[in-house]
Amino acid sequence: MLAKLAQRIGGRELTLLAAVVAAAVVFASLSPVFLHPNNVYAIIRNSTELMLIGLGLTFVLAIGGIDVSVGMILGIAAIAIGNLLLAGVDPWLAALAGPLVGLALGAFSGTVIVLGRIPAIVATIGLLGVYRTTIFALLGGSWLSGLPSSLSEIFAARIAGVIPTSYIVIVVAYAAAFVVLRRTPFGLHLLAVGNAEERARLSGVAVRKVRIAAYMVSGALCGIAATFYIANYRNVEMTVGSTVALDAIAAVVLGGTSILGGKASLLGTALGVLLIRMLQNGFTIVGLPSLWQPVVTGVLLLLALTLERAAVAGLFRRLGGLVAARRTA
Amino acid sequence: MTDVPFLKARSIGKQFGAVTALAGVDVDIRRGEVLALLGDNGAGKSTFVKVLAGAHRPTSGTLEIEGAPVELASPQDAAAAGIATIYQELALSENLSVAENVYLGRESVRRILGVPILKRAEMRRRVDELLAELDAHIPDPDLPVGGLSGGQRQAVAICRALNLDARLVIMDEPTAALAVAETRKVLSLVRNLAGRGCAVVLVSHNIADVFEVANRMVVFRRGAKIAERRRDETTPEEIVAFITGAHPSLRSLEHLG
Ligand SMILES: Nc1ncnc2c1ncn2[C@@H]1O[C@H](COP(=O)(O)OP(=O)(O)O)[C@@H](O)[C@H]1O
Ligand SMILES: [Mg+2]
Numbered sequence: 001m002l003a004k005l006a007q008r009i010g011g012r013e014l015t016l017l018a019a020v021v022a023a024a025v026v027f028a029s030l031s032p033v034f035l036h037p038n039n040v041y042a043i044i045r046n047s048t049e050l051m052l053i054g055l056g057l058t059f060v061l062a063i064g065g066i067d068v069s070v071g072m073i074l075g076i077a078a079i080a081i082g083n084l085l086l087a088g089v090d091p092w093l094a095a096l097a098g099p100l101v102g103l104a105l106g107a108f109s110g111t112v113i114v115l116g117r118i119p120a121i122v123a124t125i126g127l128l129g130v131y132r133t134t135i136f137a138l139l140g141g142s143w144l145s146g147l148p149s150s151l152s153e154i155f156a157a158r159i160a161g162v163i164p165t166s167y168i169v170i171v172v173a174y175a176a177a178f179v180v181l182r183r184t185p186f187g188l189h190l191l192a193v194g195n196a197e198e199r200a201r202l203s204g205v206a207v208r209k210v211r212i213a214a215y216m217v218s219g220a221l222c223g224i225a226a227t228f229y230i231a232n233y234r235n236v237e238m239t240v241g242s243t244v245a246l247d248a249i250a251a252v253v254l255g256g257t258s259i260l261g262g263k264a265s266l267l268g269t270a271l272g273v274l275l276i277r278m279l280q281n282g283f284t285i286v287g288l289p290s291l292w293q294p295v296v297t298g299v300l301l302l303l304a305l306t307l308e309r310a311a312v313a314g315l316f317r318r319l320g321g322l323v324a325a326r327r328t329a
Numbered sequence: 330m331t332d333v334p335f336l337k338a339r340s341i342g343k344q345f346g347a348v349t350a351l352a353g354v355d356v357d358i359r360r361g362e363v364l365a366l367l368g369d370n371g372a373g374k375s376t377f378v379k380v381l382a383g384a385h386r387p388t389s390g391t392l393e394i395e396g397a398p399v400e401l402a403s404p405q406d407a408a409a410a411g412i413a414t415i416y417q418e419l420a421l422s423e424n425l426s427v428a429e430n431v432y433l434g435r436e437s438v439r440r441i442l443g444v445p446i447l448k449r450a451e452m453r454r455r456v457d458e459l460l461a462e463l464d465a466h467i468p469d470p471d472l473p474v475g476g477l478s479g480g481q482r483q484a485v486a487i488c489r490a491l492n493l494d495a496r497l498v499i500m501d502e503p504t505a506a507l508a509v510a511e512t513r514k515v516l517s518l519v520r521n522l523a524g525r526g527c528a529v530v531l532v533s534h535n536i537a538d539v540f541e542v543a544n545r546m547v548v549f550r551r552g553a554k555i556a557e558r559r560r561d562e563t564t565p566e567e568i569v570a571f572i573t574g575a576h577p578s579l580r581s582l583e584h585l586g
Contacts, residue, residue: 184446
């Protein structure tokens with residue numbers, strides 16, 4: 001029974017869960033602050049954007065793509081929402097602007113990558129530059145600050161003291177993503193494209209549409225993340241989103257989604273995000289300067305990639321043996 | 330066999346940049362008949378097959394299906410015209426299950442709030458039936474294809490074709506990577522398909538296999554069709570001579586260049 005459950009959930013996800021628990025135990029023993037409800041709330045709240053951006057990147061990595069400009073999409077969408085709020089637009093409408101701007105930018109990025117036949121890593125480094133300059137131009141060299149608290153009241157309110165209300169949206173987004181990935185033709189097509197584009201094409205999969213759609217999903221989720229970013233921080237600074245791509249890619253790869261495509265784990269992504277944010281929080285609490293946070297994330301990413309290399313080596317052996325653990329979500 | 334062929338290819342040419350992969354190829358494909366395509370490596374067999382499969386647009390020439398001109402611009406177009414292709418490099422996704430591969434690109438779905446949801450149970454049941462029909466020795470349609478043997482993968486690809494209710498099944502080197510017992514199985518399946526009234530195009534290097542199942546043979550050489558023979562009017566020796574270019578009738582051709 002337990003073994004069956006473990007097989008359904010997947011080894012990587014269980015390992016991550018154990019790591020999350022272990023990290024919590026270690027930090028709690030090092031500092032009484034760590035498990036204080038306010039700190040637990042802070043960890044969970046600080047995970048908000050990454051939960052959504054990681055979810056989107058799971059789709060992008062599933063097709064064998066990558067997007068290092070996700071933080072900039074978040075930034076541009078956040079500026080749009082902030083300006084709408086400053087202009088006195090209804091907060092629900094302003095919130096909606098986030099996913100719309102994100103969707104548009106995702107569609108643009110996807111089209112550039114797919115129709116331009118540019119490797120995603122190169123194209124999105126280029127787009128990162130374009131989007132970052134756009135942010136500078138939009139902010140005009142200063143901060144966007146003094147935003148009304150209307151979105152905070154909606155999305156940063158607490159459930160049970162430690163969970164922000166934004167998590168209602170996040171849970172719905174993960175559930176919807178699960179259905180899309182495991183229960184719809186689009187989900188199958190994503191995984192087929194990620195496995196081998198030419199084979200998917202020969203099987204009648206509309207490869208280019210599927211690839212562009214993956215970047216659109218990712219863009220839209222970056223846009224929703226921007227809504228929560230505004231709710232949480234109520235300002236947008238020039239450096240908005242600069243560490244997001246590293247954190248998000250690390251979380252997704254750590255979660256067991258293949259950097260080579262064809263394999264995705266939603267539960268793994270959520271756990272990866274939680275682990276990264278917990279470690280960043282914990283290390284700060286025990287006195288590691290926050291300057292070191294990208295080092296922690298970077299090391300985790302490299303560790304995850306090393307694990308994946310080992311996994312790829314044993315892939316066919318395992319594929320033959322395991323049925324149920326095939327594609328855990 | 331009816332008089333109008335299922336498919337008529339006329340003057341088919343295909344360039345890849347400076348490389349002429351096909352030139353002026355005329356072939357008729359008939360229902361209930363196994364047509365073998367033979368030729369040396371690089372003769373253009375796979376390219377011709379991909380033109381029929383909608384995977385390559387021909388640079389010149391026309392295709393007719395049941396007397397009506399068609400353009401096969403994509404694998405979807407070919408599938409819609411009743412053409413199923415089993416590629417040499419089996420176009421299967423190793424990370425997906427047997428059932429998912431059989432249905433990939435034409436999944437059966439029900440709509441819930443407008444969202445297409447896979448009918449997994451139905452797809453699995455249908456694939457189970459097909460596998461049993463083929464006696465394919467694949468115990469579970471939920472197995473990932475990445476763990477299957479060459480013969481089992483071939484069976485999955487054939488299931489795909491059967492599931493399309495294909496009227497023309499194209500098989501590119503289906504037995505190239507198979508052990509003897511698996512080869513026998515695939516060949517009996519080829520006959521089986523033709524017996525159902527399917528048109529079958531079989532690409533093969535193996536002359537013995539071809540003489541066992543084919544009704545007609547077409548030999549390609551350097552992108553051109555150089556010979557066409559019914560099985561009862563030729564011999565393995567003659568076909569080999571065409572393939573290697575040693576056939577006397579080819580001497581003058583080769584000199585003309
Ligand atoms: N995608 C392609 N791009 C460029 N040249 C190709 C391509 N596919 C096939 N060719 C060339 O076309 C010719 C015919 O190849 P092919 O049809 O694969 O032959 P066969 O299947 O008979 O071995 C060869 O010269 C091959 O190199
Ligand atoms: Mg070939």
